[in-house]
Structures are given as C-alpha cells and as structure tokens.
Amino acid sequence: MLLFSWFEKRLDPFPAAEPVEPPKTLVAFCVHYTRGAWPYILFDAVLVTAIAIAEVWMFGFLGRIVDWLSGQNRETFLQTEAWKLAGMAFIVLFALPGTVWLHSLLNQQTLMGNYPMRIRWQVHRYLLKQSMSFYQDEFAGRIATKLMQTALAVRECVIKVIDVLNYVIVYFLGMLLIVGSADWRLAAPLGVWLVGYILLLRFFIPRLGKVGEEQANARSIMTGRVVDSYSNIQTVKLFSHARREASFAKDGMSGFLETVYRSMRLVTVLFGSLYILNALLLFSVTAMALWLWLGQAVTIGAVAVVIGLVLRLWGMSQWIMWEMSGLFENIGTVQDGIASISLPRLVEDRPDAKEISVSRGEIRFEDIRFHYGKQKGVIEGLSLAVKPGEKVGIVGRSGAGKSTLVNLLLRFYDLEAGQILVDGQEIAAVKQDSLRAQIGMVTQDTSLLHRSVRENILYGRPDATDEMLVEAARRAEALDFISGLSDASGRKGFDAHVGDRGVKLSGGQRQRVAIARVMLKDAPILILD
Numbered sequence: 001m002l003l004f005s006w007f008e009k010r011l012d013p014f015p016a017a018e019p020v021e022p023p024k025t026l027v028a029f030c031v032h033y034t035r036g037a038w039p040y041i042l043f044d045a046v047l048v049t050a051i052a053i054a055e056v057w058m059f060g061f062l063g064r065i066v067d068w069l070s071g072q073n074r075e076t077f078l079q080t081e082a083w084k085l086a087g088m089a090f091i092v093l094f095a096l097p098g099t100v101w102l103h104s105l106l107n108q109q110t111l112m113g114n115y116p117m118r119i120r121w122q123v124h125r126y127l128l129k130q131s132m133s134f135y136q137d138e139f140a141g142r143i144a145t146k147l148m149q150t151a152l153a154v155r156e157c158v159i160k161v162i163d164v165l166n167y168v169i170v171y172f173l174g175m176l177l178i179v180g181s182a183d184w185r186l187a188a189p190l191g192v193w194l195v196g197y198i199l200l201l202r203f204f205i206p207r208l209g210k211v212g213e214e215q216a217n218a219r220s221i222m223t224g225r226v227v228d229s230y231s232n233i234q235t236v237k238l239f240s241h242a243r244r245e246a247s248f249a250k251d252g253m254s255g256f257l258e259t260v261y262r263s264m265r266l267v268t269v270l271f272g273s274l275y276i277l278n279a280l281l282l283f284s285v286t287a288m289a290l291w292l293w294l295g296q297a298v299t300i301g302a303v304a305v306v307i308g309l310v311l312r313l314w315g316m317s318q319w320i321m322w323e324m325s326g327l328f329e330n331i332g333t334v335q336d337g338i339a340s341i342s343l344p345r346l347v348e349d350r351p352d353a354k355e356i357s358v359s360r361g362e363i364r365f366e367d368i369r370f371h372y373g374k375q376k377g378v379i380e381g382l383s384l385a386v387k388p389g390e391k392v393g394i395v396g397r398s399g400a401g402k403s404t405l406v407n408l409l410l411r412f413y414d415l416e417a418g419q420i421l422v423d424g425q426e427i428a429a430v431k432q433d434s435l436r437a438q439i440g441m442v443t444q445d446t447s448l449l450h451r452s453v454r455e456n457i458l459y460g461r462p463d464a465t466d467e468m469l470v471e472a473a474r475r476a477e478a479l480d481f482i483s484g485l486s487d488a489s490g491r492k493g494f495d496a497h498v499g500d501r502g503v504k505l506s507g508g509q510r511q512r513v514a515i516a517r518v519m520l521k522d523a524p525i526l527i528l529d
Contacts, residue, residue, distance in 0.1 A: 003105070004109055007105045007106065008113070010114075011036070011037055011110050011115065011118070012036070012114070012118070013113070013118050014118070014121050015036060017122075018125075019122045019123070019125045019126040020126075022123070022341055024338060024342045026331060026334060026335055026338070029334065030154050030157055030334065033119045033154055034115075036118065037111065040110050041111070044103065044106050044162055044163065045166050047099055047102060047106065048103065049166060049167075051096070051099055051100060051103065052167045052171040054091060055171065056170075056171055056174030056175055057091075057174070058091075058092070058096075059305050060305060061088055062304070062308070063178075063302055063304055063305030066300055067302075068081060070299075070300050070301070107159070107163070111155070111159065115158075115159075116151040116154070116155045119151035119155070120147060120148065120151045123150070123341055124147060126341070127143065130345055131345050131412070133413070134346075138224075139220075139225070139227065141223050141224040141226065141227025142220045142221065142224030142227075142340075143340065144223075144227075145219065145224070146220050146337045146340050146341065149216060149220075149333055149337065150333060153216075153330040153331075153334045156326065156327070156330040157334060160323055160330070161327070164327070171316070172194070175190070175309050175313065178305060178309070179305075179306055182298050182302035183292055183297055183302070185292065186285065186288060186289060186292070189281055189284040189285045189288060190285070192284075193278075193313075197274075197277065200270065200273055200321075201321070201324060204270045205324055205325060208263060208266055208270075208325045209328030209329065209331050211259055211262050211263045211266065212328055212329030212331070212332030213331075213335050213336050214259050215256065215260065215263060215329070216336040218255045218256040218258075219256055221252050221255065221256070222252035222253050222255070222256045225251075226249050229248065229249060230500075231500065231501070234503065263329075267325060270325070274321055278313075278317055278318075281310060281313070281314070282314060285306055285310045286307055289302070289303045289307065346414070347413065349432055352429075353431045356422060356423075356427070356434045356435050357423065358423050358438040358524045359524075360388040361388045361389070361422075361423065361525050362386065362388050362422070363385070363386040363420070363421070363525070364384070364385050364386075364420070365382055365383055365408075366418050366419050366421065367382070367417070368383075368419070368420065369381060369382075369416045369417035369418055370413065371416060378401045378404055379401045382405075382418075402529070403444070406527055408420060409427070409439070410436055410441070411427050411428070411432055411435055422438070422525070437523070438525055439525045439526075440460070440518035440522070440523035440525065440527070442511065442514045442528050442529065443514070446502065446507075446514040447501040447502060447510075448498050448501060448510055449502075450497065450499060450500045450501070451497060452495050452497050452498070453485065453494045453495070453496055453513060454469065454494040454495060457494075457513060457520055458517075458520070460518060460519075460521035461522070464520055468520060469520065472516040472519045472520035475516070476513070476516035476519055477512060478509070478513055478515075478516050481509055482494060498510075498513070
C-alpha cells in the first residue's frame with residue numbers, strides 16, 4: 001500500500017495556479033493541460049520503449065534457441081550456451097517484469113487518476129468565472145458532460161500517443177531489423193503490408209474522428225436534455241408533460257444513436273479489411289520463409305521467428321487499429337470540448353484592477369447604455385443616483401430592464417456606454433469578486449445549493465460562528481421551520497439537505513433562507529430583486 005500511495009502522490013491533482021483561457025487548437029490544448037505531468041509522461045515513454053525492445057529481442061533469442069537445438073551437440077550444449085541462457089532467464093524473470101511493474105505503477109497510480117483530475121480541476125475553476133451569458137446559452141448538464149468527457153479524452157489522446165504509437169513504432173522497427181537480418185527478402189512482405197495498413201488508417205481513421213466529434217456533441221445534447229427535464233421536474237409534473245419530456249429526450253437519444261450506427265459501420269468494414277490484409281501477410285511471409293529454407297538461405301530458427309512475429313503482428317494490428325480509432329474518437333471529443341471550454345470570458349478584471357472600498361454605499365449610474373449586443377432597446381442613456389442610506393424602489397413593466405440594471409451593478413455584463421460608480425469608484429476598474437462581496441442580493445428565483453441548510457446560509461459568510469448563523473436565521477424568521485426539517489438520510493435542522501435547487505422547501509422558505517444568507521453576509525449594499 002505504501003508503494004501505491006507513493007506513486008499516487010507524485011502528481012498533484014489540484015494545482016494551485018490560477019487557470020487562464022485555454023488554447024483553441026487541439027495540440028496546444030493538450031499541451032496546456034499536460035503541464036506539470038510531462039516528467040512522468042516522458043518517463044512512461046522510456047519504459048514503453050524498453051518493453052517493446054525487450055519483447056522483440058525475445059523473439060530473436062527464441063529463434064537462436066531453435067537453431068541451437070537443431071544443430072548443436074546435446075552433451076556440450078549447456079557448457080557452450082549456459083551464460084546466454086542465464087542472461088535470457090534474467091531478462092525474462094526479472095528485468096522485463098520489473099520494467100512492466102514500474103510502467104504499471106507510473107501509468108495506473110500516477111497518471112490515470114491524477115492527470116484527468118488536474119484537467120477537470122483547472123477547467124472547472126476557469127468555467128466558474130465564465131461570464132453569465134455563457135451559462136444562459138448552454139445546458140448546465142451539457143457543460144458538465146463536456147467537462148468530464150474532455151478531461152478523459154485528453155488523457156486518452158496523450159497516453160495513446162505516448163504508449164501505443166511509441167510501442168508500435170519501436171516494435172515494428174525492431175521486427176524489421178530481426179527479420180531483415182535473417183534475409184532481406186523476408187522483410188519485403190512486411191513493407192507491403194505496412195503500406196496497406198497505413199492506407200487503411202488514412203482512409204478510415206479521419207472518418208471515425210469526424211463521427212467521434214459528432215458523437216461527443218450528440219452525447220452532450222442527449223445528457224443536457226435529460227438533465228433539463230430532471231432539473232425542472234416540478235414544471236413537468238404541473239403540466240403533466242412526462243410524455244412530452246420523454247419525446248424530447250428520445251430525439252436527443254436518437255440523434256446520439258445515429259452517430260453510434262455510423263461509427264460501428266465504419267468499424268465493421270475496417271476490421272474486415274484488416275483481417276484480409278493480415279491473412280495475405282501471413283500467407284506470403286510463410287510461403288517465402290519456406291521457399292528460402294528449401295533453398296538453404298535461412299535457418300529453421302529464422303523461419304520460426306518470422307512466423308511467430310507475423311502472428312504477433314496479426315494480433316497487434318487489430319489492437320493498434322482499435323486504439324487508433326479510439327484515439328481519433330477522443331480527438332473528436334477534445335475538439336468538441338474545446339468549442340465550449342476555450343471561450344474568452346466576456347467580463348474580465350483589468351490587469352490593474354484593485355479591491356473596491358465601500359464606506360458609504362453611494363451608487364451612481366451615469367448615462368449608461370446597454371442593449372445585450374443589439375442596436376437599441378433595454379437601457380438607453382439612464383442616469384440615477386442612490387445616496388448613502390437611501391432605500392430606492394425601481395418600478396416598471398416586465399422587460400423594462402429592472403433586473404438588467406441590477407445585473408449591470410453586479411457587473412455580470414459590461415456597459416456599452418457610460419459608467420457605474422460605487423463610492424466614486426468605477427466598477428469596471430475594480431475586481432469583480434471584491435465588488436460583489438460588498439453587495440447582498442436576494443433574487444426573484446431563489447435556487448439553493450443541493451447541500452444542507454447550514455451550508456446554504458453560511459455561503460454568505462463561510463467563517464461565521466454558529467451563534468451568528470442562528471441569529472441570521474432568526475432575523476429572517478426562518479428558525480421555526482428550519483428546526484422542523486429532516487431529510488431521507490436522517491439529518492435534521494440546519495444539517496438537513498434541501499434537495500436540488502432547494503426543491504424540498506417551499507418558495508417562501510427558500511426566500512427566507514436566502515434572506516438569512518444575505519443578512520449573514522452583512523454587505524453595505526442590499527438588493528432585493
């Protein structure tokens with residue numbers, strides 16, 4: 001266990017570095033999220049190279065053993081070849097298993113879990129600070145799916161290139177060397193096979209990659225539709241639309257299944273073609289080896305080695321093809337993820353942004369304009385001053401821009417013209433987190449976190465004491481109903497969980513929990529939307 005634990009701790013799954021906007025190209029994206037893991041990945045490549053060389057060398061040594069057995073005197077065999085046999089035994093029993101063990105520890109314990117978790121951690125923190133418009137244009141389930149599947153796909157792309165391609169290249173070159181050393185003519189069928197194999201890859205793999213990208217997008221759409229129905233289950237039941245939602249999800253599932261069918265058709269034709277190519281290779285190499293042996297150009301050991309290597313290549317070629325198709329499917333998944341993840345934040349802190357200082361709470365909107373990117377509408381040339389200590393109510397028809405005004409004050413969007421000042425400080429020039437820390441807000445649609453009542457209220461001030469927590473709940477007139485709460489796991493009171501978005505509480509109870517959270521935050525500016 002200590003050995004496993006040591007390898008598991010080599011790569012930090014939660015790097016502290018602040019995430020930046022990811023690159024938009026495949027290779028740059030993978031390289032960006034592999035930073036910190038390169039020493040282990042390169043060492044992994046060295047181990048894979050050593051394993052491939054050792055496995056090819058064993059075939060060559062077995063051929064020599066066949067020649068020894070067919071041509072040497074049994075009485076003197078051990079005396080003349082003892083050291084070579086002992087060296088072979090050491091490699092087979094100790095060196096190669098030790099290398100394979102080390103590779104497994106590095107691959108399984110250090111990389112397989114920690115590497116994709118590093119990616120999830122960095123992408124998640126980047127997305128947490130994405131602009132509000134990003135989340136308004138996407139399914140939450142779709143975003144989560146892309147986060148999870150992109151992290152795994154990056155790992156598979158990098159590991160397959162390092163492990164599979166590296167192993168295959170070294171193994172094939174070693175095989176050509178051993179076969180060619182017996183007789184160069186035996187290497188000719190291998191060369192022809194390689195050309196045919198590359199042509200198969202070139203034809204099928206890009207097509208599988210394209211379908212893989214479409215499949216990843218269809219999978220995230222399917223997941224997003226299902227999650228959307230579950231997230232709004234109350235609305236579904238209120239309107240008795242279970243069948244409608246099932247049909248909505250079925251469309252997404254059917255779209256995903258269509259990409260699966262297209263992918264599997266390509267795979268079927270690919271593996272059928274590969275089987276024919278491998279059969280031709282085995283026949284041609286065996287026939288040539290027998291012809292050369294009859295002409296006394298090669299030994300029995302060489303024939304055994306060549307046929308053994310071809311049979312090994314037969315099995316490997318299918319594995320390689322499967323890995324390559326998986327590689328391009330994962331490339332498609334990464335490219336699909338890049339389209340959603342590698343987007344700039346529309347609202348960013350300036351490089352010289354400072355912490356805001358609020359002592360009085362004066363708010364000024366000076367000739368502001370905001371149209372959600374359109375030519376006109378919403379807010380046009382609005383000026384408004386809210387003096388310290390004032391309670392101001394903004395009244396208007398639905399869609400007049402009341403909530404938009406609040407969102408602009410919170411800097412969920414940047415103004416198209418004008419400026420907003422808090423205590424004389426332009427909000428575009430201060431850090432967003434520091435600005436929002438000075439504003440307490442209760443929204444129209446209060447969605448609570450799927451956590452305990454305690455955690456939801458403490459969200460306003462994580463370092464608050466239990467006394468402060470209880471006092472905030474009392475001031476919000478939430479203490480009575482909180483004391484009577486319980487959940488399916490037997491947790492009660494402040495420890496009871498409220499369900500997804502607070503579904504276990506009534507609308508009024510959710511509002512009171514939200515008010516308690518804002519009271520605990522005790523910000524100098526309070527907004528009730």
